[in-house]
Amino acid sequence: xxxxxxxxxxxxxxxxxxxxxxxxxxxxxxxxxxxxxxxxxxxxxxxxxxxxxxxxxxxxxxxxxxxxxxxxxxxxxxxxxxxxxxxxxxxxxxxxxxxxxxxxxxxxxxxxxxxxxxxxxxxxxxxxxxxxxxxxxxxxxxxxxxxxxxxxxxxxxxxxxxxxxxxxxxxxxxxxxxxxxxxxxxxxxxxxxxxxxxxxxxxxxxxxxxxxxxxxxxxxxxxxxxxxxxxxxxxxxxxxxxxxxxxxxxxxxxxxxxxxxxxxxxxxxxxxxxxxxxxxxxxxxxxxxxxxxxxxxxxxxxxxxxxxxxxxxxxxxxxxxxxxxxxxxxxxxxxxxxxxxxxxxxxxxxxxxxxxxxxxxxxxxxxxxxxxxxxxxxxxxxxxxxxxxxxxxxxxxxxxxxxxxxxxxxxxxxxxxxxxxxxxxxxxxxxxxxxxxxxxxxxxxxxxxxxxxxxxxxxxxxxxxxxxxxxxxxxxxxxxxxxxxxxxxxxxxxxxxxxxxxxxxxxxxxxxxxxxxxxxxxxxxxxxxxxxxxx
Numbered sequence: 001x002x003x004x005x006x007x008x009x010x011x012x013x014x015x016x017x018x019x020x021x022x023x024x025x026x027x028x029x030x031x032x033x034x035x036x037x038x039x040x041x042x043x044x045x046x047x048x049x050x051x052x053x054x055x056x057x058x059x060x061x062x063x064x065x066x067x068x069x070x071x072x073x074x075x076x077x078x079x080x081x082x083x084x085x086x087x088x089x090x091x092x093x094x095x096x097x098x099x100x101x102x103x104x105x106x107x108x109x110x111x112x113x114x115x116x117x118x119x120x121x122x123x124x125x126x127x128x129x130x131x132x133x134x135x136x137x138x139x140x141x142x143x144x145x146x147x148x149x150x151x152x153x154x155x156x157x158x159x160x161x162x163x164x165x166x167x168x169x170x171x172x173x174x175x176x177x178x179x180x181x182x183x184x185x186x187x188x189x190x191x192x193x194x195x196x197x198x199x200x201x202x203x204x205x206x207x208x209x210x211x212x213x214x215x216x217x218x219x220x221x222x223x224x225x226x227x228x229x230x231x232x233x234x235x236x237x238x239x240x241x242x243x244x245x246x247x248x249x250x251x252x253x254x255x256x257x258x259x260x261x262x263x264x265x266x267x268x269x270x271x272x273x274x275x276x277x278x279x280x281x282x283x284x285x286x287x288x289x290x291x292x293x294x295x296x297x298x299x300x301x302x303x304x305x306x307x308x309x310x311x312x313x314x315x316x317x318x319x320x321x322x323x324x325x326x327x328x329x330x331x332x333x334x335x336x337x338x339x340x341x342x343x344x345x346x347x348x349x350x351x352x353x354x355x356x357x358x359x360x361x362x363x364x365x366x367x368x369x370x371x372x373x374x375x376x377x378x379x380x381x382x383x384x385x386x387x388x389x390x391x392x393x394x395x396x397x398x399x400x401x402x403x404x405x406x407x408x409x410x411x412x413x414x415x416x417x418x419x420x421x422x423x424x425x426x427x428x429x430x431x432x433x434x435x436x437x438x439x440x441x442x443x444x445x446x447x448x449x450x451x452x453x454x455x456x457x458x459x460x461x462x463x464x465x466x467x468x469x470x471x472x473x474x475x476x477x478x479x480x481x482x483x484x485x486x487x488x489x490x491x492x493x494x495x496x497x498x499x500x501x502x503x504x505x506x507x508x509x510x511x512x513x514x515x516x517x518x519x520x521x522x523x524x525x526x527x528x529x530x531x532x533x534x535x
Contacts, residue, residue: 011152014145016196021142025135045085045307048078049300052089062094062194062226066248073240080240081311084247088300091223091251095296097195098219098289100146101202114151117144149199177260180214184221189228197222198292205284212284216263219292224256241332243318247310255299259291262298266291328352328388333395339405342396347533349389350415354525356382357422358459361518364429366452375430382423389416411532418525425514432511441499444508447490451512454483455519462526470530477523484516 056065069083078086117140124137187197201222205215227249259266270290274282281287303310330348335341360378393412458476461469488509495505 011149012191012196012200014149014152016149016191016193018142018145018147018149021138021145025137025139025142045081045088045304048082048085049089049092052086053093054089056090056093057096062090065090065093066244069244073244080243080247080314081307083244084251084307084310087244087248087251088303091226091255092293092296092300094194094226095289095293097198098202098285098292101199102285102289114144114147117141117147119144176214177217177263180210180217181221181224181256181260184218184223185225185228186221187218188222188225194222194226197225202285202288205288212267212287213263215284215288216267216291217260219288220256220259220263220295223259223292223296224252227252239318243314246314246318250310250314251299251303254303255296258299258302259295262295266294270294328385328392331388331392336395336399339396339399339401342392342399343405343408343532346389346392346396346412347529349385349392350412350525350529350532353382353385353389353416353419354522354529355463356385357419357525358463358522360426361422361515361522362456362459364426364433364515364518365455366448375426379423379427382419386416386419386423408532411528415525415528415532418521418528421521422518422525425518429511429514429518432507432514436504436507436511441494444490444494444500447487448508448512451483451487454480455515458519458523462523465526465530470526473523473527477520480516480520480523484512487512 052065052069056062065086069078069086073080073083121137121139121141121144124133124140126137128134128137184197184201187200188194191197198219201210201215201218204210205212210218231245231249267287270287271281274280274287274290328349329352330345332345335345356378360375360382363375363378389412393409393416397409458473458480461467461473461476464470491500491505491508491512494500495502500508
């Protein structure tokens with residue numbers, strides 16, 4: 001009995017390790033393709049469904065695709081309706097695992113297939129640890145371990161069937177239906193992988209441990225169990241992430257309960273079709289793989305006409321209220337599983353910080369230098385976002401990153417440092433502004449207004465990175481120093497001639513020196529942010 005338990009546990013462990021390596025490797029290798037496909041090919045629900053199916057079939061993880069969807073919805077690149085189409089396709093794509101398990105269950109030499117894959121995969125990884133061969137090699141090795149895990153499960157269940165009287169554990173009828181649905185759900189919840197749970201159920205049925213209707217109920221349970229992954233992933237997440245999770249949960253629950261209600265009809269239809277084609281049923285593994293794919297396709301057909309109604313319902317349930325101002329709009333921990341998307345989210349959040357920092361600087365510019373009532377509140381919000389950005393960078397740095405992604409970290413930290421400086425300078429400027437009751441003589445006022453006008457133009461250009469004027473930003477930052485020097489010369493002249501008191505002159509010099517540094521840092525942050533967002 002100990003040997004049986006060892007085979008089963010070892011098989012599950014090998015399968016989970018293989019799935020992790022295969023998913024991680026393919027996800028890393030296809031990271032840019034994943035971003036491109038989901039960003040450009042999903043403009044209608046139908047195209048979204050096809051993209052979701054293809055990407056899930058490729059990376060063998062509906063969770064990875066769902067995380068990508070969350071990232072694009074957060075960034076405003078996808079609508080909720082588009083994301084629902086991807087979720088539909090992703091659920092159909094994840095049924096490919098059942099077909100792989102069914103195929104491995106045929107009369108093939110598992111070790112003869114698995115060991116070369118593991119060897120070739122590790123050879124690729126060792127010979128190109130920093131190239132694209134590394135993730136592809138990891139995926140190949142994971143595929144080999146996946147096969148070895150299925151082989152170990154087959155051996156374990158074969159021994160279980162021979163060594164234990166299973167009739168005492170059989171439960172039939174409605175009670176059995178819900179019992180095995182619950183078992184499938186718990187397997188997915190425990191292993192956090194519906195693919196692993198599916199492999200376990202199909203292998204058990206193929207070895208005679210489970211009857212067909214019991215295994216079918218467990219398959220439905222694994223499908224519903226994926227909702228637990230989505231629910232756990234968005235605890236404390238953004239509003240958009242929660243909307244995507246609700247859509248995922250809704251689809252799986254409706255599809256699962258519909259499959260349970262129609263299970264006898266579906267199984268009889270599949271068995272009839274197998275018999276009509278080949279003269280006899282194709283075996284439990286084939287039947288369950290067909291069942292899993294069929295009820296997910298039926299779920300898509302059932303809910304497709306109601307996508308618009310689903311969107312309205314989800315909007316009403318989750319709401320449209322955004323997070324608190326100091327809470328990030330784009331940063332979501334679920335995105336850490338896919339670093340390219342996490343970097344996109346970080347770029348979006350840096351852009352939000354830039355808008356806030358730019359508004360703080362503009363509020364201090366003449367002729368509105370006495371309207372600083374919102375600065376303290378804006379500073380608290382900006383400081384909160386900067387802290388969240390740094391924490392997100394630290395978390396992202398702990399993941400496995402490509403060399404190109406790692407090179408972006410200094411840029412992000414540099415930009416965050418610019419915003420930190422702007423936040424600190426803003427409060428100092430506000431205090432100096434409050435101590436200045438007036439501008440001074442007419443010539444000084446004219447020069448101050450000229451400096452303010454130039455600074456506003458620079459901030460406006462920095463806010464529009466896609467405008468033709470943005471290319472002029474480096475030169476404008478250089479010219480800002482000349483504008484400040486002209487203002488400084490006028491203030492010194494006014495102080496020496498008595499047009500300004502010495503105290504007033506010193507306050508003006510300190511104020512506009514700080515404003516110059518704020519505007520300069522905002523312009524530099526905008527330039528570095530464009531580098532950060534680049535390929």
